[in-house]
Amino acid sequence: MSKKKGRRKKDQKYPQDTRLIQGTSSNPPCRGKLEGSLCFEFPDGWHIEKYDAWTFVKNDKDGQHLGFNGIKDRGIRSVDFCAIDAESNLWFVEVKDYRKSTKEYEDGFFTLICDKFLYSMSGLFAARYTAVEKEKEFAEKCASTKKLKFVLHLELPEQKNKWDAAIIDVKDIQEKMEQKFSRIAPNPLLVSMEHPQNLPWSVRNVPA
Secondary structure, three states: OOOOOOOOOOOOOOOOOOOOOOOOOOOOOOOOEEEOOEEEEOOOOOEEEOHHHOOOOOOOOOOOOOOHHHOOOOOOOOOOEEEEOOOOEEEEEEEEEOOOOOOOOOOOHHHHHHHHHHHHHHHHHHHHHHOOHHHHHHHHHHOOOOEEEEEEEEEOOOOHHHOOOOOOOHHHHHHHHHHHHOOOOOOOEEEOOOOOOOOOOEEEEOOO
């Protein structure tokens, strides 16, 4: 996807404007999973893993032993969270938070997101054989799930004047997700805190 310069188009918005999840005024500590300053709080009974932090996925510190992400000349990417819900659905959740960013987003933004979903699926398959015990156990549970769910959580700058490098056309991203993933994960979702699309978990900001 080519970069787009200039101000955000008036018709550029997340599909389906739904309820707004409000954080509490007291801003309690995150009891769920943190990704940057975003707190993801999932329903009870879910099994959630910070997949991109797995021993199986990461390279070791000295670079002598490569994790799954090092297979393709360090070019493999991983989603942030994998989760199994109470109905045996397997969720892949990727988080991109550009609210305070002043740099240009990656070239081929959608290709990057697509690779994260696809590589994470193959990574979970491989983890069933050689991952450490806890990670292997989760990967084995994933093999018996019933459906795949893809979610891209995308936060754009809160004010237009902070977005001085590039614009992401969210409508274009949503359409591409539906086109590319329709056969393996029907109804992929593009969401944000303001547009949660009725997801079963909540997301709030937890300032440092």
